[in-house]
Structure formats: structure tokens, C-alpha cells
Amino acid sequence: MTRKVIITRLIAVVSFFVLICFVLTVASKIVCAKFIGDSTSIVNGFYAEKKNDIDVIVIGSSNSFCTVDPIVLYEEYGIAAYDFGSSSQPMNLSVLYLKEAFRRQKPKVVALEVNMMVGGGLYNISEAGLRWGLTDIPLSIDKLKCIYQSVGAVNAEYFSYVFPMFRYHSRWKELTKLDYTYFGQDKTNYTKGYLETQSVSETAVTLNEYDYDGDAWIEEENIHYLDEIVRLCKKNNAELLLFKSPKENWHRYETEALRTLADARDVRFVDYNELFYNDALELDLAADFRDDEHLNDFGARKVTSHLGQYLKENYELPDRRADEKPNAWDMACTYRERKGWKAYMAATSAKECLEMLQEDKNFILIVTDTKAKKGKETRQWVYEDCKVALDITWKEAGVRHRKIGDSALVLARVKNVYQVLIDEVDHYQMGGRWNIIVYDKILNQVTASLVFLE
The missing domain is CATH 1.20.5 (Single alpha-helices involved in coiled-coils or other helix-helix interfaces)
Structure with a gap:
């Protein structure tokens, strides 16, 4: 040969x-589970960020991205931060996430939430925690090493993390359009990794067990991964901050054990359970938590405000609000400001609603009048860029297609049934003469579908 x-x-x-x-x-x-709102949105949102644009990276489990609200950090202190974590993230995944962060960013500070430092080691971590953390991270030598650390062998389970198809192949019957189109979509995460919610825990959270006696359980492997994080930060000229978010069943002895580790490595450590216990942090235990382990938006704002002040006092961080050009955090603030309840939603008539919205070029209105020409016809029109862009008087069945923002609009009449589909979702509502659907071009989504009798 x-x-x-x-x-x-x-x-x-x-x-x-x-x-x-x-x-x-x-x-x-295509077939892997999409953890929208959790790790899929967080991880892909991170890779969508402009390179070397983030000054503070927050790493850790769900306690990290349910506690630190980067929009609040930016609004109050001009700090450009991103929550780059995953639910139930074990320490070896925190190392992997930090390596990924340093490949694309040059953060001045890395804030590690230490909830997963305490307790069992890798082999007590659930499959769900590993799937959440590993599925959306791009394949690399570091990811392969992390999978091996987590699984302990090169076997079928190992390859199911390398190629998630082996784990999720049975999902083919459940696939939706999102599964085929998600990775071609804009991945910008306008919460900068933070998981928004205003839901409140059904029962008041209890933090009065903080001073109980006991012994902290910290596995040697977790200490090893902490040392790896310290080394990575030094190598990349980033300062490391350890912090603990407020939660039930956290105790002083765990704080003291972690502070000993931090002091030995010349790393700062802030425990918000300790601050609350010492009356240095105000929290409403009946209103500031989404459950017994995680803050909601109200509690996160309070902790984030304190953290922002601490960061400004102890680290050299620029105020990005002074940037000459609008940045990604300016857009994120605009995005949040446009979400939620607005005055037009309380309008009492179609005329009042249209008058409130017609001068805003960032809104597209899809209006349906079911009693046009004295109730003889149904008329639909699209109002875009402060003018009528499409006007239809339905006399028979038909379909009209149009692009609005980044979405596909379909107006249809089937017999006497009318539809307004935006990205295949019907937003048309019956019950009155008028239906006004409000589409926000900044959010690229419908913000309201309103019905008026007159």
C-alpha cells in the first residue's frame, strides 16, 4: 500500500x-431540551454579548441569577454586569463557566455565589443540574474534561452530555417550530442573565436559624475547584469576590467556614444572611422571596443595591452610563422600561387607546373594527410608523401576510371567524366591536391585546 x-x-x-x-x-x-428563561437563555445570551464589554461576571447556581440584577447595578451605579450561571451548578461547572467567560470577556471582578460550596460533592448533584449547566455550553476540551469530572467514566452517559441527542432523542414527537428555529434567532438576553419574577413565596421565609450551632460540610473537591477559580482570576487579572445570597437553612458556622477559606486566599467574602441577621440589610421576609431559597424582584433589588455600593467602594469599576454611545445595558434598561403595565392598557375606548399610541413609532397596532360601515363590514388595518400601512375591508374569506418588526403577521378570515396571527400565535380577541393588538418593535413581541365596546 x-x-x-x-x-x-x-x-x-x-x-x-x-x-x-x-x-x-x-x-x-434540535432535539435537546430548551431551558428558556433558565440556562439556555442565560448561556446563549452571554455568547451574544459583545466581546470585552462586561466588567463584572456573576457565576454560580440559581441563587446567583435570582439575587444579582444587572439592570439595577447599571441603573444605580453604571456597572456592566452579567449573570452567567445555571441552576444547581456544581463547582466544577463554575470553573467551566469561568473559563468560557475569560475566553470572551475581560472582567475586572468575578462574583462567585457560594451556595454550592457547602454540602455534598459532585456525585450528589442531580442529572437535571448537569443538563441545565452543560447542554448549551459549546463543545471544547474543557467541557469534555468537565463532563468526565461529573460522570466519572467515558460511557454512554458521558456521550449523552457530549451529544445530547442520545438523551433527548425521544423528544422528536414533541418538537415545535422553536426547536428548529431557536438557534437562528437573536439570543440577546435583555435581563443580562437575571431571572425576573414578582411572584411571592406562599409562606414567609424564616432566616432566624442563622445563629444555630453546627459543623460546616465542605468537600475537598469543592475546595480544589475554589482554588482553580482563584488561580484563573489571578491569571486573567480579575479580582474574585465570594458572596452568599439570603436563604433559609443557612447558618453562621457555614459563613465562618467559608470566610476562613476566603481569608486564607486573600479573597473578599460578603454574606447577606449575616448582614440581615446583624440588621445591616433590610428584607421583608413575607414579600421579598419567590421561595425559601430565592429572592424575587423586590428582594433582589435590595441586595443588588447593597452589592453595587460594595463593588464601587472596593474595586475600580467604570461608570458605563458615561459612555459616548448607547451600550447593551442602555438597551436592556429601555427593554425593561417598556415591559409591564402601561397607561394605554387602562384606556376606556378604542379612540382613547389609539390617541395614546399613535405618535410612538416603536409601536405597531393591528386594529380590528367588526362594525365598520354601520355594522355591515369588518375592517382591519395595520398602523406602523405613525401611519396606516395596510387597510383591509373583509368581504370574503382570505389571508394577508406581512412582516412586522422581526415577526410574521397573518391576517385571516375563515367564514365569519377572524384571526391575527403573529409568529403563528393567534392574538385576536372577540367580545367587543374593537380589538387593538399592540406590538412593540423594541421588545419584538405583543404587549397587549385589548377589547373595546366602542
């Missing part, structure tokens, strides 16, 4: 395996 033949066959074998890996990767992206 000649050298040329050997090289040709070797290239063919390598090409075959590359093709197989490519097919498995694409198939995995």
Missing part, C-alpha cells in the same frame, strides 16, 4: 468522523 493511498484513506476516515460529529451536533441542537 503506497503512502498516497494511506493518506487518502486516513483523510476519508477523519472526514467521516467529522461528518458524523457534525450531524450529531446539529441533531442535538
